Every structure is written in structure tokens, then in C-alpha cells.
Amino acid sequence: MAFNDLRDYIARVEALGELKCVEGADWDLEIGAISSITSLMDKPPALLFDGIKGYPPGWRVFCDVFNGPKRLAEVLQLDPSRPVMDWIRTIKERLQAFKGLPPVLVDRAPCQQNVFRGPEVDLFKFPVPRWFEGDGGRFIGTNDLVITRDPDSGAVNVGTYRVQAHDRNTAGIFADKGKDGRIMMERYWARGESCPIAVCCGQDPTLWIAATQSLPFGSSEFEYAGWIKGAPLEIIRGPVTGLPLPASAEIVLEGAVPPPETESHMEGPFGEWEGYYASRASLQPVIRVESIMHRNDPILCGLHRVRPHGGYYFNNLFSCALLWQQIETCGVSDVTGVWQMDGGGRMIFVIAIKQRYVGHAKRAAYVAMGGAGAYGGRFIVLVDDDIDPSNTKDVLWAIATRCDPEFDIEIQKGCWGANVDPVGILRGDVSTSRAIVDACRPYSQMATYPPLVAVSPELESRVRDRWGDVFEPF
Numbered sequence: 001m002a003f004n005d006l007r008d009y010i011a012r013v014e015a016l017g018e019l020k021c022v023e024g025a026d027w028d029l030e031i032g033a034i035s036s037i038t039s040l041m042d043k044p045p046a047l048l049f050d051g052i053k054g055y056p057p058g059w060r061v062f063c064d065v066f067n068g069p070k071r072l073a074e075v076l077q078l079d080p081s082r083p084v085m086d087w088i089r090t091i092k093e094r095l096q097a098f099k100g101l102p103p104v105l106v107d108r109a110p111c112q113q114n115v116f117r118g119p120e121v122d123l124f125k126f127p128v129p130r131w132f133e134g135d136g137g138r139f140i141g142t143n144d145l146v147i148t149r150d151p152d153s154g155a156v157n158v159g160t161y162r163v164q165a166h167d168r169n170t171a172g173i174f175a176d177k178g179k180d181g182r183i184m185m186e187r188y189w190a191r192g193e194s195c196p197i198a199v200c201c202g203q204d205p206t207l208w209i210a211a212t213q214s215l216p217f218g219s220s221e222f223e224y225a226g227w228i229k230g231a232p233l234e235i236i237r238g239p240v241t242g243l244p245l246p247a248s249a250e251i252v253l254e255g256a257v258p259p260p261e262t263e264s265h266m267e268g269p270f271g272e273w274e275g276y277y278a279s280r281a282s283l284q285p286v287i288r289v290e291s292i293m294h295r296n297d298p299i300l301c302g303l304h305r306v307r308p309h310g311g312y313y314f315n316n317l318f319s320c321a322l323l324w325q326q327i328e329t330c331g332v333s334d335v336t337g338v339w340q341m342d343g344g345g346r347m348i349f350v351i352a353i354k355q356r357y358v359g360h361a362k363r364a365a366y367v368a369m370g371g372a373g374a375y376g377g378r379f380i381v382l383v384d385d386d387i388d389p390s391n392t393k394d395v396l397w398a399i400a401t402r403c404d405p406e407f408d409i410e411i412q413k414g415c416w417g418a419n420v421d422p423v424g425i426l427r428g429d430v431s432t433s434r435a436i437v438d439a440c441r442p443y444s445q446m447a448t449y450p451p452l453v454a455v456s457p458e459l460e461s462r463v464r465d466r467w468g469d470v471f472e473p474f
């Protein structure tokens with residue numbers, strides 16, 4: 001059943017037994033340290049920090065919104081007892097029937113409970129964490145929504161880009177080249193204008209899923225989030241920017257981003273998701289914050305990583321489902337699974353396919369090169385349909401036993417890299433090469449490939465029936 005807002009979602013996570021409340025942590029490093037350590041656990045809890053040092057009780061920070069399958073299943077209304085590849089298939093099938101649900105404009109919203117303008121604006125009235133010891137400051141936007149409007153088409157974009165709190169009313173924004181929000185900002189700057197912007201730092205989790213997906217330029221993340229939820233989202237018009245703002249947002253900043261040649265500020269570094277400080281502090285655009293609105297006892301959402309462990313934390317199920325759908329839309333049939341390999345983050349995609357003809361699997365890889373997850377991707381691994389792409393050991397076995405590096409690894413150069421990629425940064429060029437690792441049995445040798453060592457299903461069922469206790473875990 002759809003939930004109402006972030007608070008309702010947190011209550012659901014608590015009911016699932018996946019919420020831990022932490023009292024008395026310091027915004028300076030302790031919130032970051034605790035959530036970093038838990039993020040590496042097998043089953044990371046969601047964390048709600050309260051009683052934060054120097055801040056009033058009730059002014060909270062919520063971390064690890066989805067870092068657990070049950071939590072994600074709750075949001076996406078999926079059956080938690082099913083395997084993850086079934087979830088991805090279900091999302092892909094839903095995507096095929098996608099119909100955006102337009103948001104509903106309302107007059108009054110909880111986010112208007114407290115409004116501050118001009119000299120009253122102070123980003124540090126919130127317990128903005130300094131997440132890691134090597135960070136260049138306090139980052140208010142990590143699990144955020146950055147809302148902009150395209151000056152040409154009027155389309156509104158919602159993307160997740162990091163936002164650093166520089167001083168009371170100045171924030172830094174790091175939107176990488178090629179991101180929709182960045183393109184929109186550049187269009188204003190090209191006219192010598194500032195780009196109106198809103199940043200939401202605590203929101204309905206479905207909106208955050210939408211904001212982190214690489215949706216087609218111009219498509220509405222509000223409609224997408226409403227579709228995920230099965231109910232339209234409520235919005236208000238931003239009093240300063242006129243931008244649509246989620247009514248249930250916890251904290252909303254409104255302002256403008258002047259052209260960088262007019263104003264910019266040293267930003268970062270920030271401990272990024274690949275697990276490195278790849279990009280050093282650099283001059284980046286700033287947001288001149290003109291207004292802050294927040295709910296009573298606001299909840300700031302945060303998300304950061306020491307490295308890309310786990311398969312759920314960046315709601316990668318959607319990226320996998322989107323890529324699967326894109327491959328099918330390009331006419332490539334018989335894909336049986338898509339996964340972002342655990343530990344490799346968005347940099348290693350695995351595609352399983354039932355090969356029907358020579359070149360079949362490669363077609364899927366070429367769609368993946370430029371499709372969902374193209375940003376910062378490094379490897380595309382192709383496996384046969386007997387491999388579960390979400391099973392890392394099976395994928396490695398396929399690579400080890402079906403991929404002959406001399407013939408089966410293909411490299412493409414000059415692909416879209418991330419500005420936080422340690423390899424690209426060192427080279428001084430943030431493009432990346434991409435490898436297709438073809439770990440499928442060669443199609444022409446399918447019939448003659450050495451047979452598998454396996455226990456047949458009939459034999460397995462017979463021995464299980466008779467000696468079931470042997471198979472019980474310790």
C-alpha cells in the first residue's frame with residue numbers, strides 16, 4: 001500500500017525491524033562514521049539520528065533509505081519472498097506499461113510550516129553532517145532532489161547532485177557534465193542569466209528513486225514518482241522560483257545559480273561512491289539561497305558510501321530494469337536478467353541472455369554501452385541464461401570458464417566517464433574506456449561445449465527427500 005511521505009516510510013521501516021535510532025551523535029564526522037560502518041554490514045539498518053550535538057531534539061538525520069531488500073520491496077510493493085531477479089523483471093514489466101501520474105497542485109503544504117527569507121536564511125540551522133574526515137566541508141545535499149526548469153522547453157528536471165553548505169546562504173553544487181540539470185543550468189548561463197533552482201533535502205523516497213534514474217531529457221520525475229507510488233504526488237509552487245516543490249518535503253532551499261564566470265566557489269572534496277577522493281576541491285557553481293522552508297522537526301536525508309557494497313543501496317533495481325527494457329525496446333529478445341555486480345556499483349553491469357543466433361548477446365551489450373547506467377560504466381559482462389547475474393560467484397565462474405580474453409574481451413574508448421572516477425581523473429580526462437566481457441559460450445560451439453558437471457533435478461529431489469537433514473544449515 002502506498003505510504004504518504006518520508007515520515008510514514010520511516011515508520012514502515014521501523015515496523016519491518018530495520019530502523020536503528022542513534023542518540024547524541026555529532027554532525028561532525030560521527031554521523032558519517034556510524035553510517036559508513038553500518039553500510040558495510042551484511043544487513044545494514046536504516047539509521048535515524050536524533051539529539052544531534054548542538055541541535056534541538058527532533059531535528060533529525062535519516063540515512064540509508066533503501067540499503068536493504070525488504071525496505072525497497074516496501075516502497076516498490078514487491079513480494080519480499082521472491083528472488084531479486086524476479087523483482088527486476090517485475091519492474092521491467094511495469095515500465096513497459098509506464099504511464100506517468102501528474103502531480104497535484106495544492107495551496108498549503110507541510111514544508112511551509114517554517115519559512116525564512118533573506119537575512120534569516122541559515123543553512124547551518126540544520127545538523128548538516130561533515131561525513132568523512134577527508135571531506136572539504138559539510139554536505140547538506142547527498143540524498144537530495146535538485147529541481148530546475150529548462151529555459152527552452154519549460155521541462156522540469158529533478159536530479160540528485162551533491163550540495164555543499166559553504167556559508168549561511170551559499171551552497172555549492174556539483175552536477176557532472178551531461179547531467180540534465182547541468183545542461184539546463186548551462187542554457188541559462190549561456191544567456192548570461194542565473195538559473196532558478198530548488199533543493200529538497202528530505203523527501204518521499206519514490207521521488208528520490210526517480211531523481212537518481214537516467215530518464216530521457218524532458219521527462220517528468222514527479223510523474224515517474226507518482227507512477228511508482230500508484231498515487232499522484234502533491235506539489236506547491238515555489239514562492240521564490242515558481243518551481244514545483246514536493247508538498248511533503250522536509251527541507252527546501254530556493255535560490256539561483258549565477259553563471260560560474262560571475263561567481264563560483266571551491267567545492268569538495270567529498271568521499272564519493274567509488275570509494276575514493278578522485279576529484280580534489282575545485283571551483284564549482286554556487287547556489288545563492290534566498291529562502292528556506294522546513295517542516296516542524298525536520299528530517300534531513302543523507303546518503304554516502306565508503307565503497308559500493310551491496311546491491312540495493314542506490315536503488316539499482318530500477319537501473320537494471322530500465323536497461324533491460326531498453327535492450328528489449330531495441331529489438332533484442334531473450335534477456336533473462338540484468339544486474340549491477342555487487343561491489344562494482346554502477347561500473348559493472350551483468351546481462352544474462354538465452355542466445356538464439358550469432359551476435360545476439362553482443363547486441364545487448366551495445367545497447368548497454370549507451371543506455372541506463374552509461375554514466376561512469378566500465379564493464380559489461382555477458383553471461384548465458386543458466387547464470388543468475390545477481391550471483392557473483394556464478395558470474396565469476398562464467399568469466400573464468402567461458403571467456404577467452406584474447407577473443408572475448410572487446411574495448412571501446414572515449415565513453416562517458418564520471419568526474420569522480422579515480423582512473424579518469426588520473427589520466428586528466430574523465431572519459432573512460434568500456435570493456436565487453438563476453439562470458440557466454442560461443443554461439444557456434446553451444447552444441448559441442450563441454451557438458452556441465454551438475455546434479456540433475458530428479459536426483460537432487462530424490463536425495464533431498466531421503467536425507468533432508470544433511471542439507472540443513474549449521
Ligand SMILES: Cc1cc2nc3c(=O)[nH]c(=O)nc-3n(C[C@H](O)[C@H](O)[C@H](O)COP(=O)(O)O)c2cc1C
Binds near residue numbers: 142175375
Ligand atoms: C546518492 C547519489 C548521489 C549522487 N550524486 C551526484 C552528484 O553529486 N553529481 C552528479 O552529477 N550526479 C550524482 N548522482 C548521479 C545522478 O543522480 C544520476 O546520474 C541522475 O540520473 C541524474 O539525473 P539527470 O539524469 O536528471 O541528470 C548521484 C546519484 C546518487 C544515487
